[in-house]
Amino acid sequence: MLDVQALSKVYGKKQILKNLSFSVKPGEVIGLVGENGAGKSTLLHILATLSKPTSGSVMLNDQPYQTSIKKIRKQIGFVSQDIALWEEFTVKENMIFFEKLSWNNKNNGELKQLCNDMKLNKWNETVKNLSGGMKHKLNIAVSLIHEPELLLLDEPTAGIDLKSRKEIGSYLSNIATVQSKSIIYTSHDMDEIMQLCDRIYCIGDDPFYFQLLQSYGKNPISL
Numbered sequence: 627m628l629d630v631q632a633l634s635k636v637y638g639k640k641q642i643l644k645n646l647s648f649s650v651k652p653g654e655v656i657g658l659v660g661e662n663g664a665g666k667s668t669l670l671h672i673l674a675t676l677s678k679p680t681s682g683s684v685m686l687n688d689q690p691y692q693t694s695i696k697k698i699r700k701q702i703g704f705v706s707q708d709i710a711l712w713e714e715f716t717v718k719e720n721m722i723f724f725e726k727l728s729w730n731n732k733n734n735g736e737l738k739q740l741c742n743d744m745k746l747n748k749w750n751e752t753v754k755n756l757s758g759g760m761k762h763k764l765n766i767a768v769s770l771i772h773e774p775e776l777l778l779l780d781e782p783t784a785g786i787d788l789k790s791r792k793e794i795g796s797y798l799s800n801i802a803t804v805q806s807k808s809i810i811y812t813s814h815d816m817d818e819i820m821q822l823c824d825r826i827y828c829i830g831d832d833p834f835y836f837q838l839l840q841s842y843g844k845n846p847i848s849l
């Protein structure tokens with residue numbers, strides 16, 4: 627379980643995150659929404675151990691981030707807004723490359739299966755020839771090689787077509803349910819967030835998203 631207590635982040639004189647407290651259980655898919663600049667990526671970077679909070683605490687399975695960072699990193703998968711792949715390599719070569727960097731040993735059959743489960747059936751295709759949706763799927767597949775318990779996804783479906791978004795959505799729902807993974811997901815697509823997420827957190831001062839979600843009969847939580 628992820629437990630965040632009184633988390634704040636200040637850049638210079640600018641307070642980005644103010645006193646956030648929430649928790650995420652295994653198997654839960656959490657949507658994180660808010661206007662541009664509200665602090666969604668800032669929060670995900672802190673949860674991914676890529677940035678430190680100014681104050682507050684974060685624990686994963688009772689292990690504090692401050693003292694257990696190496697153990698924590700092995701339990702986290704992070705997909706940033708940018709595609710981080712080798713464009714000149716095939717899907718297979720990318721998967722094998724990132725498997726070598728991961729903490730988990732997986733054979734080629736298992737790596738290929740991971741791609742197939744995401745409907746990414748382009749094993750021998752060079753990444754630069756893949757569509758945007760396929761690249762996003764591969765980006766997510768790479769983040770899952772080491773079987774993280776907590777998956778952090780920063781707009782993983784931005785700019786891709788509806789079919790690929792649905793396929794990614796149903797894959798994420800499935801791994802949350804079947805493998806009890808905790809997922810925190812940011813998106814500006816409210817239909818996607820409402821369909822995919824068990825709970826929705828609204829971040830930032832602007833009440834727009836909160837009110838919008840309420841108007842759809844949802845019960846968002848204001849952080």
Ligand SMILES: Nc1ncnc2c1ncn2[C@@H]1O[C@H](COP(=O)(O)OP(=O)(O)OP(=O)(O)O)[C@@H](O)[C@H]1O
Pocket residue numbers: 637642660661662663664665666667668669
């Ligand atoms: N390293 C940094 N130094 C100073 N300010 C930063 C830094 N990183 C982010 N910020 C500021 O923090 C604020 C929150 O940015 P963040 O990227 O977390 O927002 P966001 O909610 O993810 O936005 P978007 O929806 O556009 O992706 C912005 O005002 C941004 O300029």
